[in-house]
Amino acid sequence: MTKVKICGLKEVEHVKAAVDAGASFIGFMFAPSKRQITINHAKELAKHVPTHVKKVGVFVNPTKEEVCEAVETVGLDFVQYHGHESADFIQELGFPSIKAFSIRGYEDVEKASQYDVDYYLFDAPGTDFAGGSGRVFDWTLLEEATISKDRVILAGGLNCKNVCPAIQQVSPFGVDVSSGVERDGRKDADLIKKFIQAATTVKGVYI
Numbered sequence: 229m230t231k232v233k234i235c236g237l238k239e240v241e242h243v244k245a246a247v248d249a250g251a252s253f254i255g256f257m258f259a260p261s262k263r264q265i266t267i268n269h270a271k272e273l274a275k276h277v278p279t280h281v282k283k284v285g286v287f288v289n290p291t292k293e294e295v296c297e298a299v300e301t302v303g304l305d306f307v308q309y310h311g312h313e314s315a316d317f318i319q320e321l322g323f324p325s326i327k328a329f330s331i332r333g334y335e336d337v338e339k340a341s342q343y344d345v346d347y348y349l350f351d352a353p354g355t356d357f358a359g360g361s362g363r364v365f366d367w368t369l370l371e372e373a374t375i376s377k378d379r380v381i382l383a384g385g386l387n388c389k390n391v392c393p394a395i396q397q398v399s400p401f402g403v404d405v406s407s408g409v410e411r412d413g414r415k416d417a418d419l420i421k422k423f424i425q426a427a428t429t430v431k432g433v434y435i
């Protein structure tokens with residue numbers, strides 16, 4: 229079954245909706261974004277996340293101190309690096325990690341092989357911020373990827389309508405969504421539920 233990460237949560241109601249609907253990962257944004265929250269805010273939200281659902285902190289070019297403080301205070305299970313962090317930087321910090329790659333062309337997909345991380349997240353390039361633009365990239369660019377599919381998380385403009393064809397085409401380990409489960413700039417419990425239902429009932433080609 230394809231795993232789902234619901235990203236950019238800010239309200240307890242939406243954390244509960246994601247957990248109840250079967251999300252495997254919940255993402256808290258610590259980087260500049262309209263979804264950015266403080267470490268203390270995330271700590272409060274984290275109280276509503278059971279241990280089987282993994283808490284992910286999303287950062288863009290953070291300092292080591294920022295990452296360590298958030299991991300310790302919130303009890304993060306994974307750190308998502310969504311900027312230009314080097315493989316050495318991620319390695320030195322040593323936390324379970326997800327590295328995001330903004331895909332403009334195949335050369336961006338190839339960059340993934342330079343990293344030794346738990347999951348490789350392929351996303352569309354950001355617009356105002358480093359990610360979370362709600363834009364889709366060309367999924368056919370992943371066809372030649374050398375990274376094992378069971379380490380791939382697909383992101384970028386996914387929603388309740390396109391998540392099934394996306395999974396059928398790419399067969400990723402997981403899918404990640406932010407804009408696609410929002411209405412008028414705010415997360416929507418009904419869309420979260422519909423997205424998770426769609427993503428977890430469709431079968432990929434390889435998984």
Ligand SMILES: O=C(O)c1ccccc1N[C@@H]1O[C@H](COP(=O)(O)O)[C@@H](O)[C@H]1O
Nearest residue numbers: 235261358359360362384385405406407
């Ligand atoms: O969500 C954001 O605002 C954001 C800002 C900076 C870096 C990453 C961000 N979000 C990540 O991008 C994916 C895709 O978002 P979308 O579904 O296209 O809106 C999101 O899931 C986050 O992992």
